[in-house]
Amino acid sequence: MSTDSTPAPRIRDRVRGASEMVRGLGPVTRAGVLGSMGPGALGKAAHSLYRWDFLPSGLLGIAAGRDPHHTAIIDDGGSMTYEHFNERANQLARALRHGNIRPRDRIGVLSRNHRGFLLALCAHGRLGTDLVLLNPGASAEQTNAVIREQKLDFLFIDEEFTHILPEDFDQCPVAVSWLEDYEDTSCVREGWTSMRDMIRTAPPEDFPGAALLRRPRRGRVIILTSGTTGTPKGAKRPEPRSWMPASSIMSAIPLRQRRPAYLAAPLFHTWGFATAQLSIALRSTMILRRHFDPEDSLRIIEAHHPHTVFLVPTMLQRMLEAAPEKQDVDSSSLQVIASCGSAIPKHIVERTLDRFGPVLYNQYGSTEVSWATIAGPEDLAAEPTTAGRPPLGTRLSIRDEEGEEVPAGEVGRIFIGNSMLYEGYTRPGADKEIIDGMVCTGDLGYIDEAGLLYVSGREDDMIVSGGENVFPRETEDVLSGLDGVRECAVVGAEDARFGQALVAYVVRTDDEAGAALTHEGLREYVKTKLTRYNVPRETIFLDELPRNAVGKVVPRMLPEPAGSAGTAA
Template sequence: MAAASPSDTSRLTRTLRTVRVLVRSGVISPGRPDRIVRQLRALRVWGATMAGAYAAANERVPDSVAIVDERGTFTFHEMILRGRSLARTLHHAGVGTGSRVGVLCRNHSAFVQTVIACGRLGADAVLLNTGLAPGQLAAAATANQVAVLVLDEEFDAQCAEVPADVTRVRAWGDAPDGGLQVPWDARESTEGEPAPPARPGRLIVLTSGTTGTPKGARRPTPRGPRDAAAILSRIPLNSGDRILVSAPIFHTWGLAGVQLGMTMRATLVMRRRFDPEDVLRTVEDQRCTALFAAPVMLRRIMDLPARTRAQYDTSSLRVVACSGSAMSPRLITEFMDEFGDVLYNLYGSTEVSWATIATPEDLRAVPTTAGRPPLGTRVQILDADGAQAPTGTEGSIFVGNDMLFDGYTNGASKNRAHGLMETGDRGRLDADGLLHVSGRDDDMIVSGGENVFPRPVEEAILTLTSVSEVAVTGVPDEEFGQRFAAFVVPQEGAEVDPDQVRAVVRAEVGRFAVPRDVVPLEELPRNPAGKVMKRHLPTDLPPR
């Protein structure tokens, strides 16, 4: 079974639809001819990078607000001045074409400023996960050949094992005496600037590490607004939006929020730390019209007392764009009942970027769906022999689009077939062309000869009102090889009855999937992007 966006029937049809999407979103809009010429010239010089997008926006709308963070409001012109200033600082520190600069920062304007500066120098920006342990962080810096590290003050201790010859530059907080500091002041300078690089710098994003050590994934350089049109064809953002980016920018989805915002010349709102009530407060104070978040963030918002949620006016929100992990049908329905039909869920990965997007209409009709492919995207389900699987048959999910990654920094890549790249997940396409994701290939639990993915078991358990969150995994069993174990987080003030858990799984999934172990936890182990780290769940449970 294969699915593709309707525009793929011809190149002309796709081009026309792309133009319509870009016009609707405000990427293409009327303007002064001289400014449009300068805008196009900036893109030609700097490419479709963050440096190029902000340079182009500076030529078109220099005084429009680009970013709002806890240190203030910054226009596109101010962001360009700050990017130029930091580029000079990094250049004096030896950064040039092909150098690699690590970025270990929370969400704030200096993160974006650093990526702009790297783009102006042709350096690669390595976006480092702020939740890495010191040893992991040192390994990631070494494996990705980081020569300069731009970091917030709070992460100094985490960098204790990073080699001493890696130059440090302070982003948030004050640099130590004699140390380098990211310049926050937007000032003109008479100092000469490095010439535009022969090749654009790349973004390197670490994989989530849910199944092992995070790997550096080389993101391809966008070829222009056409890449943004894919997501915008299914998520109706526009240039007038004020986008609160709560998902970490070092993560693919937070980065996507920044890249879409800069392409549309929209305003980005950033807060360094996620707090569910602060999100609602910020939406009200800043009149945010869009929110980029991870599913666990929506769960935390819904876990707030109803009276707390009711204190804030969030009526400005018309898009809540979510990605990063599976959402339960209960969370989807609860959230849209509370905030309206504003929820969009993107299924993708660091390697394939995007695969499908579920709209509010899709999620109301089939809450378990991952949606449909956006503009210019193909999705196929392949069987074990690499052939297309029939409609409704489960197989490996393969994706084709213009932003497939360029491989890992260690030289490895993902399997390809028919011009498509594997996601590492299994799923099926139904008769309406909607994708349903079963789970990761390595998540499958084999117990007593039955092959079962955890997701349907988790979805069944989440229908119990006493359960807030759940993770199902396989644990060793002498008789069956593996047995099901359910790790449950109770709702506040509730107790989870293991017999109820087993009964609902038996009724909804089948006897073969019933968890013999039901283990209550205060919280599930998650990485900073909100993904559950199942390999950190206990596996040494007593024999049953």
């Protein structure tokens, strides 16, 4: 870590920060987050802002004051206005407080995308607790390990996950946040309750912080890392203290107030969590589904006419496969398709722009740095593989192993600085490297002469084959554009001849092009595009790639390579 405590840089940073705050008023004003309102709404907004700042609980109070009768949520349970949403969040906070949940206690949420997640999010902020977002895609062993490590004081859990908890689970009180059938409560074990009953039986007295002059503790949200290589770590997220985090995103993505937004990305993940906060700030009608289905998503677009769809790349690919032609679905309302979570294959970028028009925005980021760069439709039309540029208030730097900046075009380690960097992991000794207030993302990449970022891959994914540095993602990008390849993943493996070599895992399309794919054919194709070190030593054909809940391939779940010859699995 390097620091500079001399007065000049400190003054420069303060001046830059003040200038960015002023510039940040523009995007949130254009989007409608800030705007004129009547005296009553202004009073309620000021009250919420004073007590909860720009936390989701504060943003909800502002939205309920400005647009009480506007629909806030449409989910599998029906619809809910902002006034109703705000009242239910208050009731849940009171019920938690009545159950002896105090500031600094930790509340866990193991939930799909539905109102229960959002109610828990806003209730926690009004109490000053910490919130731990558990991964619905994790194994029972991983989930119980995280619950023990995070020392939860209360747990909200959907019915479909209750079997994960051992029969003698007694670490903390439990409430079922979603019941498949509210007439059948057999999953609610003795001593448990449900979120619905908590809200229904909440005491009438208010909770700490309700008085005008009292401000509860600013709790933390703990988001788990992807866990693609082991037990997920908890990353402590700061709470926004100003409009700048929203302004950074809105400076690059044209979001607008009071428009329907389909939140398909998993809410427990950094991207999905951010989309919920942005949507509440915009007083959007948030459309949620507990389970993603491409055909259902297309029906949502036709029935609810969303202005924005927030998703991850695998969801986008499935939607394109479900409706490949423009006339298949009326998507004229769509102005923004915002994707994040993993790289979008080049052919998916091109098909999206052709199918839906210039509406695709690809955000690169991580649990630790939130957002890093954003590529808009013009960037992606010109350079489909770019990760874009840093938005307002964000610093990007490419550095070598010694921490020195490298010239444009040279691959190095990616460092990001913004107002929402994580505050360290809950597990000691695992924190990311920080240089000049910027956090290392763990990725390698380069910036071209136009200022666009390109991500080459994870630091630990790069292999050395025959003395050459090789990035598996380059081969992935080439293979993903080949007819017959539905999706693919490329990883490094030990090799007796070259030290390391690439292994390709390929899912074929259900047509003649897919049936015609062979290991040798794939090798010959890659040879025409890249160096010989990028050519996969082995190809393993799969029915599907093992992915986590946000669409990232889980390397440890891929079959072991068989040897030096191509194989079919």
